[in-house]
Amino acid sequence: MVVGIFDSGIGGLTVYDAIKSHLPDLGLVYFGDNKHAPYGVRDADDIFQRTRDGIQILFDQPGCDLVILACNTASAVALRRIQERWLTPEKRVLGVFVPLIEALTEREWGDNSPPIEVEISHVALFATPASVASRAFQRELAFRAIGVDVEAQACGGVVDAIEEGDYILAEALVTSHVEALLRKMPLPDAAILGCTHYPILKAVFQKALGPNVKIFCQSELVARSLGDYLHRHPDKIGRGKGGKMLTTGDTLKVSQRATQFLKYAVQFEAV
Ligand code: DGL
DSSP states (O other), X not given: OEEEEEESSSTTHHHHHHHHHHOXXXXXXXXXXXXXXXXXXXXXXXXXXXXXXXXXXXXXXXXXEEEEEOOHHHXXXXXXXXXXXXXOTTOEEEOSHHHHHHHHHTSOTTOOSOOEEOSOXXXXXXXXXXXXXXXXXXXXXXHHEESOEEEEEEOTTHHHHXXXXXXXXXXXXXXXXXXXXXXXXXXXXXXXXXXTTGGGGHHHHHHHHOTTSEEEOHHHHHHHHHHHHHHHOGGGTXXXXXXXXXXXXXXXXXXXXXXXXXXXXXXXXXO
């Protein structure tokens, strides 16, 4: 089996890279729908259809029965509908929310006991406009934790700038989004980079937030959680080779952007 990794663009490569380091023998196929990024400004039906089509492209790869949705926007807006109405029993799609909420609340997803007090109380959430509008993060957190104040900032423009490789613009936008959030919540104790593109600019977020704010990124958490999942479901590991990188975008441009931040050469091909 190979594991498929999906994102609207190159942001999911932050998750891909962490999975590759954590599980070096696992076959991976990455698909970025770069032509249609950003998803965060699209409506729910559009995000659902594009995510479903992207997952299908990955399931069409030989030996791919498991897809990681390395996109918060797709996870927040489309995952439940995909799991309930579209997915067949032999296939699995895992989102990026579960490992993050587990880390924040220090309890397992399947733990259905009443919500508890957790270590953090003021959380700054940075995400795309569609993810923020879905309130999916607050909903999942409220099932498990009490007394946590979440202030969300929709970070318009950041994904576009990263996809275009315009890091000067991306950094300026991140700084201004952090300032906007700090005006609403002056002293957060934790920040969530709720879009897989944002860890590329983690240092910029940290600088703007100050050293005392603990930043939660999903890449490591998702990689570790996938390792646990495959440990519990060894039948899903298989012998797939993977190594393929697919995009709907301009293959040369996407390969250059990806190579720029991964700092090793990656070659995308057209789907
Ligand atoms: N990386 C995607 C996410 O995590 C970006 C969404 C977008 O394309 O706007 O939400």
